[in-house]
Every structure is written in structure tokens, then in C-alpha cells.
Amino acid sequence: MAPKVLISDKLSAAAVQIFKDRGIDVDFQPDLGKDKDKLAEVIGQYDGLAIRSATKVTEKILENATNLKVIGRAGIGTDNIDKEAASKKGVIVMNTPYGNMITTAEHAIAMMFAVARQIPEASASTHAGKWEKSKFMGVELTGKTLGVIGAGNIGGIVCNRALGLKMKVVAYDPFLGEEKAKKMGVEKVELDELLKRADFITLHVPFTEQTANILSAENLAKTKKGVRIINCARGGLVDEQALADLLKSGHVAGAAFDVFKEEPATENPLFNLPNVVCTPHLGAATTEAQENVALQVAEQMSNYLLDGAVENALNMPSMTAEEAKVMGPWVDLAGHLGNFIGQLTDEPINAINILYDGVAADMNQGALNCAVIAGILKKANPDVNLVSAPVVAKERGTQVSTTSQSKGGTFDGYIKVTIVTPERERSCAGTVFSDGKPRFIQIKGINIDAEVGEHMLYTTNEDVPGVIGTLGTTLGENGQNIANFTLGRTATGKQAIALLYLDEKTKPETVKALRDTGLFQQIRPLEFAV
Incomplete structure (x- = not known):
């Protein structure tokens, strides 16, 4: 049976024709997106939903989307889509970042x-x-x-x-x-x-x-x-x-x-x-731009529904369904490693070097690379996705290189990410444990074992007595609970790091209180999508 796509916003006739030419059953109802109750009532019939900004894809809509596989947004902004709910539902969210x-x-x-x-x-x-x-x-x-x-x-x-x-x-x-x-x-x-x-x-x-x-x-x-x-x-x-x-x-x-x-x-x-x-938000309001994004989203959705190809997806990497089963946790790890470094870096990044060891070296490195780069760039460009990330990096003049090696350590495999800036090199490494959970295993050459949490706090200091107590006391005084606490150091009395997994986002007053102690060289709140 041919896939069925609903277009609930005003898309060009040429976009509708692309679906038809590819053998997809397309239902063009350009005003349906304004009626959220009606949309919720009928959405279960469709494999794909093509929209602009008028349609609001809420959690309620997605609850009824029993057959939906992909949402295509003709344009870059996806604030009108509940992406978290879509991900939980297994629905791919695509946009068209370059059409306008x-x-x-x-x-x-x-x-x-x-x-x-x-x-x-x-x-x-x-x-x-x-x-x-x-x-x-x-x-x-x-x-x-x-x-x-x-x-x-x-x-x-x-x-x-x-x-x-x-x-x-x-x-x-x-x-x-x-x-x-x-x-x-x-x-x-x-x-x-x-x-x-x-x-x-x-x-x-x-x-x-x-x-x-x-x-x-x-x-x-x-x-x-x-x-x-x-x-x-x-x-x-x-x-x-x-x-x-x-x-x-x-x-x-x-x-x-x-x-x-x-x-x-x-x-x-x-x-x-x-x-x-x-002017009333007319930046993308030209005939050419509207046509471009409409044609682009129709092609992308058709490619996915017919061939399984994933392009410009915001909530999954470009890979086959078979690869996704094995690579999912490793893609998460790659993104977390990139995001960790990206959140610590405030200067231009000249180069990104990625090392794949053991089982990681045998995986789809293209998808893993995209996840690393997207994680690094997320701080500067929240709209970046796994497909657009390499293009954005290239446009910024950032060189990306990869190295593969056979199993060379304690773990069956790991990924190590190093970035080069005009000021420094910065690196971190991680692996996936047998439970499928990503872990940080090395930061700045210091071995650690840290679970990845949604809210984290990273600090560096000289290895002197009292630092651990100060961290715990200061967070406690500011009403912040520590879920996990990981420490590491290069040598006695030398460089030391701490990575804390907190129950909530680090408060500004907590950062200020830690800074006022004078013990810490670096204090950086971190946020991860887990």
C-alpha cells in the first residue's frame, strides 16, 4: 500500500505534484492545520504530515498519530512541533534549513x-x-x-x-x-x-x-x-x-x-x-523561498517514506533502520561528547579530531561524526542538526578529521573527541556500557567514570584539601542535590577536575558562591538532552 501524506498548510501545487509523481497518496487540505481538534481526529490515517507554521503539532495530536512516521516542516523553525513528544512516539521531524x-x-x-x-x-x-x-x-x-x-x-x-x-x-x-x-x-x-x-x-x-x-x-x-x-x-x-x-x-x-x-x-x-x-516577519516571504522549502520538504519526505533515507532530521541521525538498532547509544554518546566540549569552548574552533577505537571503529562513522559536530555547534546554533552540522562546520572553516584503530584499551570501544582552537586543545572520551548508557571516561587526559545527566556541573582546580567539601557544602547551602559526583586528577597536588550530576539546573547563585571561594579555575554549568 502506498504511503499516505497529509498536507495541512498552504504548500505549492508543485510540492503536491512531487508526492503524486513519487507514488505517494497525498491529501491536500491547506486549512486543516488551523482546526486542531479535526487534525487530531484524522491524523491517525497518515504516514506523513507536511506543514508550515499554521499547524501546531502538539502532544495531543501525536497521541492520535498511530501511523505517523515523519513530520516535514517547510522552513527552518520548528517551534510549532513538540519534538520531544515526536521523538518518544518514534516520529522523525525534518525541516528545510537552507531554502530561505x-x-x-x-x-x-x-x-x-x-x-x-x-x-x-x-x-x-x-x-x-x-x-x-x-x-x-x-x-x-x-x-x-x-x-x-x-x-x-x-x-x-x-x-x-x-x-x-x-x-x-x-x-x-x-x-x-x-x-x-x-x-x-x-x-x-x-x-x-x-x-x-x-x-x-x-x-x-x-x-x-x-x-x-x-x-x-x-x-x-x-x-x-x-x-x-x-x-x-x-x-x-x-x-x-x-x-x-x-x-x-x-x-x-x-x-x-x-x-x-x-x-x-x-x-x-x-x-x-x-x-x-x-515589517511583519517577512524574512522568508518571497515566492522563490516558499517554493524552495515546499519542494525540498516534499522530496525529503518522499525519500524517507519510500527509501528510508533520512535528510535534515532534527531528532535522529542519518542512518539505516538496521544501523540505528546498534548505533543509537553510540550516536547519543557522540552527541554528548561534542556537546560537552562545545559548552566549554568560547573561541573559534579550527579543527575537530575524532578517534574511534574498537567496536566504534566499525560503525557508520558518518552518522557518528555528524552527532559529534552537531553537539559541538549546538551552543552557537541551536537549529543545527545531524545532517546540516558538517555543512555548517565547513562554512565556518572548521576542519574535521577522523582516525580509527583496533581495540586499544580497557573498553571494547570508545570515542575520543579533540578540538583545536587558537588558544588550546581540549579533549574528552566516552564509551557505551553493556546497559546501553553512555559514560564519560576521560576529560583533559584525566581518567574518570561519569554517568551523563541532564544537569551537570564541571569544575577544575588545583588538587588541594577541602575542595570536595566546599563543592558539597556550597551546593547544599544553595538547595542543590547531587545525584552523582565524579573526581579525577593528573597527579597529587596537580590539576584536578570534578563532574557533578545534579537534580536540577545549576543556579547562578551557586556558580557565584563557588567562584567567590577562589578555589576553582573553571566553573561551568552543563546541560544535556538525555
Whole structure:
């Protein structure tokens, strides 16, 4: 029997035709996604669900999805899908991360032009029958300095387009290497330097704990007088009220925003201010982009339903069903090792070296590599997945190498991950025990035996008396319970490490209290998806 796919959002006729041409029974109901009760009622009939943003795939929907195998999101954002519930249900979640990059980058450039020449205001004035030629004095882009915050996929395209406009481009991106920056033709700078020099600032980073409010009131105050700020990335990256105040004072000459902290944005401090251009999240809203992502999701879903090929999956690696049975725990381990190193690293990563020993050397290293790289990049790019990770690493100029060896130690097999940055090398290793659970077995060359937990705390210190007691006492005083406590050291009185598995996320006050003791060289809360 042919697989059956439901399209519950507005996808192009060409996407519908792809399913039909591949022999898939497709049911095109573009308004069904708005009726969650009806969707829950019928979803059990389908093997695949193709959506945009209107359909909300909740846990309730998934409970009724007795035959569902794959959800395909035409676009990059998957906030409308309960991915945890989908994973528990065994449903693959796919997206199309590259279909709208050019469109979003072009919108940022268009917004920069619009605010530089006050085009929306001049248009409204002219439509009103006025001829206020002297009122709308703009500025040229040629020769101006563009500060790009986030030089990844979309930010990199913006850099390229800006160079074509004869702008000087400076980029702030902790994960951009110097060599890659040179190839791009941009100058890599720290954030404060960018704020001081840029005539225009454009943001192209995801919304994470690290990037939230990156243009805070404090940072906005450091900007060059007369700066113009463009945000076509995510809401919440800019303190909108602080920006509105600086626009009113004249320190900021203009702003162009496509995204807002609260959406749909019916009220906002930036609304109705002079020389502020606002659009309703149109970054991906072009005919070409919508067509691209629709065609891409139809192809991906067809490939999976007919051939078992997994592409751009957010909750499983690219591998065959047979491989998944054996490799599942090892893929988890690879991701945890990468995530561990990624959460500890704040500088550009020049190289990732992965060693496979014993049984791990005989596995699908492509899938394992993807899991390691995705884990490392997760901190900088939460949207990265097991398929897109190698592409993102390549675009950032990160070299990935692998080594395989026959069983060379106590364990039947293990994986060791080493990253190289301009400042240091950092490594960790792990294995999978007979119970199928991943374990950390080495950090910084120090042998340990640590279970992987959702909430962990990593510390380094000199091996002196009292440190263990201080750790336990400080966590206890802050109401934090330790589920597991692992220690290691290079030698007596030398470098020592501790890895703690906690019952809850490490509190900021706990970190501060530990730091105030002066005993620890490094204190790093860690989070893992387990």
C-alpha cells in the first residue's frame, strides 16, 4: 500500500505534484492545520504530515498519530512541533534549513537601504500629495562600515552582498576563525569594537541564552552616534525600549526591524517613531523561498517514506533502520561528547579530531561524526542538526578529521573527541556500557567514570584539601542535590577536575558562591538532552 501524506498548510501545487509523481497518496487540505481538534481526529490515517507554521503539532495530536512516521516542516523553525513528544512516539521531524537563506539575507539588505534613504516615510509622504524633497535626506552605503553580528549562513551572505556594495565589513562571531574571515573578505572583531566602529549594524544570530539581549541598553550606548540598526534575525536580541529611547535622543539615526520580542507585534516601543522601518516577519516571504522549502520538504519526505533515507532530521541521525538498532547509544554518546566540549569552548574552533577505537571503529562513522559536530555547534546554533552540522562546520572553516584503530584499551570501544582552537586543545572520551548508557571516561587526559545527566556541573582546580567539601557544602547551602559526583586528577597536588550530576539546573547563585571561594579555575554549568 502506498504511503499516505497529509498536507495541512498552504504548500505549492508543485510540492503536491512531487508526492503524486513519487507514488505517494497525498491529501491536500491547506486549512486543516488551523482546526486542531479535526487534525487530531484524522491524523491517525497518515504516514506523513507536511506543514508550515499554521499547524501546531502538539502532544495531543501525536497521541492520535498511530501511523505517523515523519513530520516535514517547510522552513527552518520548528517551534510549532513538540519534538520531544515526536521523538518518544518514534516520529522523525525534518525541516528545510537552507531554502530561505538568500531571501532572508536580501531582506536585511533591503531594510538597510530603506532606513538609509527613509524610503517608507518618503513614499507615504508622496502618496499623501506632499513633495517634501528636502525633508528626506539620506546617506550612502558606499564606504560605510557594516557591523555584522553573526557571520554564519545568512550573515555570510549579507557580508558578501555588502562587500559588493563597496561597504567595509566587520564581523563579530566567536565561532568565526581568522582564516575563514579572510576568505570572506571581512575583518573579525570583538563586539565592543564593532559597536564603536559600525555605521550600520545587522544581526544574524539565533536566539539563545548567549545572544538574548546582545544589544542591551549598555551595548547600545557604546554604538557610534548616527548608527542605524537592522534586525531580521530573531526577536529578543535587542532591548527595544532602550533602542527607542536612543532613537528619540538622536544617538541612533534609524532602525529597521522584521522581528520583535513579542509576535504578532500589535504594540511596540519602536512603532510610529521617525525613520524606523517595520515589517511583519517577512524574512522568508518571497515566492522563490516558499517554493524552495515546499519542494525540498516534499522530496525529503518522499525519500524517507519510500527509501528510508533520512535528510535534515532534527531528532535522529542519518542512518539505516538496521544501523540505528546498534548505533543509537553510540550516536547519543557522540552527541554528548561534542556537546560537552562545545559548552566549554568560547573561541573559534579550527579543527575537530575524532578517534574511534574498537567496536566504534566499525560503525557508520558518518552518522557518528555528524552527532559529534552537531553537539559541538549546538551552543552557537541551536537549529543545527545531524545532517546540516558538517555543512555548517565547513562554512565556518572548521576542519574535521577522523582516525580509527583496533581495540586499544580497557573498553571494547570508545570515542575520543579533540578540538583545536587558537588558544588550546581540549579533549574528552566516552564509551557505551553493556546497559546501553553512555559514560564519560576521560576529560583533559584525566581518567574518570561519569554517568551523563541532564544537569551537570564541571569544575577544575588545583588538587588541594577541602575542595570536595566546599563543592558539597556550597551546593547544599544553595538547595542543590547531587545525584552523582565524579573526581579525577593528573597527579597529587596537580590539576584536578570534578563532574557533578545534579537534580536540577545549576543556579547562578551557586556558580557565584563557588567562584567567590577562589578555589576553582573553571566553573561551568552543563546541560544535556538525555
